[in-house]
Amino acid sequence: MNPIDLNQIAIEAMRSRGLLPAFAPQALQEAENARPADAQGRHSAIADLRQLTWFSIDNDDTRDLDQLSVAEPLAGGISRLRVAVADVDTLVRLGGAVDAHAAFNTTTVYTAAGVFPMLPEVLSTDLSSLHEGQERLAVVVDMQVEADGTVSSSSVYRAWVLNRAKLTYDGVSAWLDGDGPAPAQLANVPGLEAQLRLHDTLAGALRQWRHARGALNVSTVSARPVFNENGQLVDLRADEKNRAKDLIADLMIAANGATARYLIEKGFPSLRRLLQAPRRWDRLVALAASHGVQLPAQPDALALDRFLSARRRADAAGFADLSLAVVKMLGSGEYAAAPASAPGAPDSAQWGHFGLAVNDYAHSTAPNRRFPDLVTQRLLKAAIAGEAPPYSAEQLGEIAQHCTLQEDNASKVERQVLKAAGAWLLQGRIGEAFDGLVTGAADKGTFVRISGPLLEGRVVRGFEGLDVGDCVRVTLVAVDAEKSFIDFARA
Template structure:
């Protein structure tokens, strides 16, 4: 679909939906202090690279294992591979291979400086703004299918009850035998579809993935028994027909996403423990006990439920499970309210002998971010710390430098999240821009002095209710009419569609 866009000189030109959203995203990044473009120095460094990092002879060769990646359908910046192995006494060995990005992106280089400035890739409906140049993140440092690559391997074994029995970390050569996608793997594991062709074509991959899935299910159950929170917020993915925005589809959690999530949580935990065992500092990913716990208690009370006076993750998890069972339709909105009250995660420096606050939402004490060095700068920092510790070298970062990086990475992550949400709202406004006057079924998601908000049942878009909101409360079903959209600002306005008086 072609849209009209006003340029600064006020001359009209035609642009596609994708290019319009790209322009909005790029401007939003600049306003937040993020750099959407790579400086000339980074391009010069990239041009001097002749290929992926060379395979060292003094590290393990694990290319014979049936490694595979599971990610989004369109992901090419592949950070990790996984594989499983059955052991005696019901134990299972899980290996997570993480791309050795540091082997090519050296600390203090121009590419590293740009990554350090943005600290994260920014994912918007129109385009990905990668932390590293795509020639690296989707090629030279990506764990691409059928390519030999260097990796840092987190090697863990779990007992039948999903307890961590042993662990170690080392460098290795690996090879991805199957680039798989969340949706198709999840449908296969659930028995809804046939196995993806790559699973059928690769000897042993079918059995290996089923073994991984069984361990992941037990890891998830164990975490939730400890108080990990079952939250399910609404996420929508923009669907394009070439360059025209055609729909927003729900992007829900599934079994394959859960598999990768639980293995990454385990690998991140072992990484934190390993560095502590070597008396190394680390950047922990923390989510502190909610300061607004009293508001969460009040929220539960409104449902006729009771929570303890002090923050208790296990009690909150039990409440969430009861609410999901009682009203699955409204559960995403309750989840979002809980997420907002808990607060956002952040990076914090952990010194040797320290007592990190842990992650309230995941119910784990030792946790970091280390499994996505192509996409997040804290993960690249952790990789450098790991490699130094393994080699018996001093930390490549000073304590003051790590303190500043923890603060900077937390702030930049918040900036990136706001950009992504901003462009997502613009995409929603764009999709509805030619539907002024249309009527929709919706649910009230927010009702306070600052405004009343509703979410359409389809497409899954939220907007402000400008008229007819009196007496409404969260969870009420309403019929609304679209009256206004502002694509540039991401605004969507409705009025309540009341039945005509007789």
């Protein structure tokens, strides 16, 4: 199989799952003609923050940069943290052809065959991307972070920003850990080293604050396709978390919480990202019991995180597999529409996220890649300008339901293409045995993940009695790259 075959599999998978693999001509033309809307035409003032030491950290090959950040130490261990999010709305007209495509797919789809962007690349990787050295409009989330990681106050406004340095996760992480050289930009951008060290401290405080309230300390890995110099797929390797990825995740969680609270304060309805208490808590109790730990009968995030932290210390090598089992048992997040309500309303807890231990959580920091973030950005800009919400609560409810559905469809497409790639890599290894972890057990089948290459397959024989989180030895019995299946039997 060559990359073109994988691409065709991806296209067919998207169509079968109700996703559009290509943009309509009208959308492409609209994107080509897009120019930033008259920023000064809105009622709100736009700050000029181009002089600040903004920077980004992302994957080496990322071109759709959604956010920048900058921090400032204040007295008494307090810090001011600002996160700038690309103003995508100014280039994507509400109700236009580009908006229609984004509203239909709702997400960028990342497959082993390539990326199917939510927005045309002339926007997502060019005009609406926060490229190094380019002046851009942004929506800024401005937060005051106490020494203990509490976000004590926040505001949201519009601003001009300038990315001073595009840094990479691997480079920053290796440098912070003392395992690699300083990023080259540190020598050329005054104050950048101090920014990175302050960001690292801030992220740690924000993380500690959430963990004290039950945020789950998991560490999962995902599969990353590896191609040779001829563009041929040669492996699926683990794409692991690192210190810089955690740093950015902590900042984005804080910013997403602040945007949700801002909309509450303005009396606006909003889109929230939810993860309810686990439906399979009984399996989590059984998993902990297999390690000699007793969890409460009812869902308890603090108790679960204490168990996870203990297992990380006791078995660092096996923690990724344990984390995956826990994540599978927690279930998937979803989007929901929260009606306009007064700040501090007693029902706010129902809009929380069990895994992150936060309430009032909205996705807002990736509008180039996720439609809910673009919707939230439009709500924020209307609130800033003193205008009426651009969406009603009923419309947000429909959007939330559709985004949850399409996110699930996109994940299925990504898994299908990954399995096609994995089947091609495994086609000469029929009869070989592997150590696996059960990642799914339902009427539709029992699934197991192996690590070399990193992929999932279905257990077609001997699956009786297996459940999520079980470790099992399996034998490869069949593969079919074109049909994207990998079959195992219990050894």
